[in-house]
Amino acid sequence: xxxxxxxxxxLGGIKVLQNLSFTVERGKITCILGPSGCGKTTTLxxxxxLEKPDSGTIxxxxxxxxxxxxxxxxxxxxKTVEDNLHFVLKGPIPMPERQKVIDRYLKLMxxxxxxxxxxxxxxxxxxxxxxxxxxxxxxxxxxxxxxPFKSLDAPLRLTMIKEVTKMxxxxxxxIVFITHDVPEALLLGHKLLVYSAKxxxxxxxxxxxxxxxxxxxxxxxxxxxxxxxxxxxxxxY
Amino acid sequence: MxxxxxxxxxxxxxxxxxxxxxxxxxxxxxxxxxxxxxxxTARALTDxxxxxxxxxxxGTTIARGLMGFAMSVIIGTPVGLLMGLNPVIRRLLQPHVxxxxxxxxxxxxxxxxxxFGFDKVPVFVVFITTVPLxxxxxxxxxxxxxxxxxxxxxxxQVDKKSLLMEVYIPQITPYLFAAMSVALGTTWKAVAMxxxxxxxxxxxAGMHQAKINLETAEVFAWTxxxxxxxxxxxxxxxYINRRLSGWRED
Numbered sequence: 001x002x003x004x005x006x007x008x009x010x011l012g013g014i015k016v017l018q019n020l021s022f023t024v025e026r027g028k029i030t031c032i033l034g035p036s037g038c039g040k041t042t043t044l045x046x047x048x049x050l051e052k053p054d055s056g057t058i059x060x061x062x063x064x065x066x067x068x069x070x071x072x073x074x075x076x077x078x079k080t081v082e083d084n085l086h087f088v089l090k091g092p093i094p095m096p097e098r099q100k101v102i103d104r105y106l107k108l109m110x111x112x113x114x115x116x117x118x119x120x121x122x123x124x125x126x127x128x129x130x131x132x133x134x135x136x137x138x139x140x141x142x143x144x145x146x147x148p149f150k151s152l153d154a155p156l157r158l159t160m161i162k163e164v165t166k167m168x169x170x171x172x173x174x175i176v177f178i179t180h181d182v183p184e185a186l187l188l189g190h191k192l193l194v195y196s197a198k199x200x201x202x203x204x205x206x207x208x209x210x211x212x213x214x215x216x217x218x219x220x221x222x223x224x225x226x227x228x229x230x231x232x233x234x235x236x237y
Numbered sequence: 238m239x240x241x242x243x244x245x246x247x248x249x250x251x252x253x254x255x256x257x258x259x260x261x262x263x264x265x266x267x268x269x270x271x272x273x274x275x276x277x278t279a280r281a282l283t284d285x286x287x288x289x290x291x292x293x294x295x296g297t298t299i300a301r302g303l304m305g306f307a308m309s310v311i312i313g314t315p316v317g318l319l320m321g322l323n324p325v326i327r328r329l330l331q332p333h334v335x336x337x338x339x340x341x342x343x344x345x346x347x348x349x350x351x352x353f354g355f356d357k358v359p360v361f362v363v364f365i366t367t368v369p370l371x372x373x374x375x376x377x378x379x380x381x382x383x384x385x386x387x388x389x390x391x392x393x394q395v396d397k398k399s400l401l402m403e404v405y406i407p408q409i410t411p412y413l414f415a416a417m418s419v420a421l422g423t424t425w426k427a428v429a430m431x432x433x434x435x436x437x438x439x440x441x442a443g444m445h446q447a448k449i450n451l452e453t454a455e456v457f458a459w460t461x462x463x464x465x466x467x468x469x470x471x472x473x474x475x476y477i478n479r480r481l482s483g484w485r486e487d
Contacts, residue, residue: 048392067393074389078407078484087403088393118484138393 001026002047002064002142002174007056009042016042018199020056024142029168029175031185033229034195035236040178043200044144047176065092067140069148073127075119081130082106082115085137092139105137108170109163125156129163136167145177149184161187165212182229186222187215194229197236204232273454281454282461290443295462298359298440302428302466305363306420313368314413317375318405327376338369342427350435359431359439366427367420371413378412379405411485414478421474425467429459 002024009017016039024030024047032040045051046058048066075084085102093101106112109129119127128148135143145164149157161184168175179185185192186208194204206225208215215222257275264274273281285291320327320334345365349358382405390400432441440459447455 050392068389070385070389072385074385076386076404076407079403080484087399088390088395090399091394091396120484134393 002060005057007053009054015199018201020201022202026174027172028190030191031177031189032193033185038195038198039200064141067135067138067143069135069145071147071150073131080116105133109133143175194232270453277454278457281458294440294443297438301359302424305360306424308364309368313371317372321376321379334369334372355435358435359428362431363424363427370420371416374412374416375409378409382408421470
């Protein structure tokens with residue numbers, strides 16, 4: 001469990017986070033929802049250890065291995081699909097096993113047939129899928145995902161959400177997922193944290209205990225949550 | 238389709254034919270000392286080949302040119318890398334690189350004759366005129382790296398050696414090849430010029446001898462050899478470049 005208590009953070013003289021407190025539960029997906037530029041990425045950077053809080057504490061991070069899914073695929077253009085995975089995995093996983101891990105994740109994401117392709121030959125969705133493969137295959141106790149589907153169109157986004165839930169069903173890993181897209185949060189999150197505008201703090205916390213496979217955005221419960229979340233977010237603009 | 242291939246292959250040959258005709262016409266108008274004919278040039282070339290002078294001179298020129306060129310790549314690449322990656326080293330060395338680059342070749346030539354004795358002059362001149370090109374291109378390659386890729390590597394705790402070998406080196410490779418292509422063009426010009434002024438052997442020296450003897454056809458023959466040398470090495474470089482950069486094509 002990771003606990004943030006009264007975290008404050010300013011960047012370039014602007015207060016970004018104010019008295020931010022929440023907990024990330026082990027083996028659950030925590031979604032952070034909020035208006036653009038409200039400090040969601042800063043929160044993630046603090047969880048990754050790339051930024052330190054000005055005041056307040058973050059507990060439960062020491063010795064926690066972290067993996068990261070970026071907004072962009074961030075693939076090395078001169079390495080094949082497979083070698084992009086070898087590049088980050090060769091540190092933590094030694095060889096005969098590494099190949100098995102890579103093959104397994106490529107298969108899960110439907111990329112096995114493309115393992116010798118260079119990124120430029122892949123579509124946008126395939127690149128993002130490879131980036132997800134990398135994030136999931138890299139050994140971790142905490143996976144940070146920073147709006148990884150921001151640049152994808154709606155149908156592809158839904159497919160990718162299914163991929164993430166599929167991976168989570170296998171690994172049951174701890175995920176912190178940032179998004180400004182309400183349906184994405186409803187389909188993925190076990191816990192939803194709604195940020196206020198800058199300086200951000202958690203203005204509302206919701207939990208969803210429906211299994212991923214049974215979530216239907218048209219259902220009464222999720223539709224009601226959708227309306228509630230939209231009005232909370234609208235207020236912040 | 239067949240037609241267009243024929244055309245695209247035939248056009249350069251046609252251009253060459255026009256050049257030869259124009260050359261022949263000029264040769265008809267002027268004394269052979271001013272403009273030797275294609276036939277006279279070919280004869281001079283054959284003479285050089287038969288007497289063995291061609292290999293004696295051209296071999297030395299090639300060795301000197303490649304030596305200077307290799308030195309500039311071997312020294313320029315790590316220097317460029319260090320300058321690109323470390324701002325302090327860069328600020329320290331930048332003025333020197335710029336100064337070397339803007340110093341006229343003739344100054345280097347004269348200084349090299351004073352400093353090194355004559356036989357090393359061509360190698361030094363090639364090195365000193367091409368090394369700034371390599372350094373500046375490598376720095377540019379590093380500057381143009383996608384910072385998000387470096388951040389990605391650091392987030393996944395990739396070690397420094399892999400970061401250098403698998404991120405920075407592939408990133409600078411196309412820039413290095415661009416620099417090498419320009420540098421090779423300069424190499425053969427610089428080496429011949431240095432030989433002309435400072436040595437008794439080499440294509441430049443051969444041209445000097447031919448000029449004294451008023452053998453203009455031989456000057457043409459040496460020039461022809463230099464052009465062939467430039468074209469061949471550039472093609473070779475492009476071939477290696479294509480083999481190495483498969484990831485940029487489909």
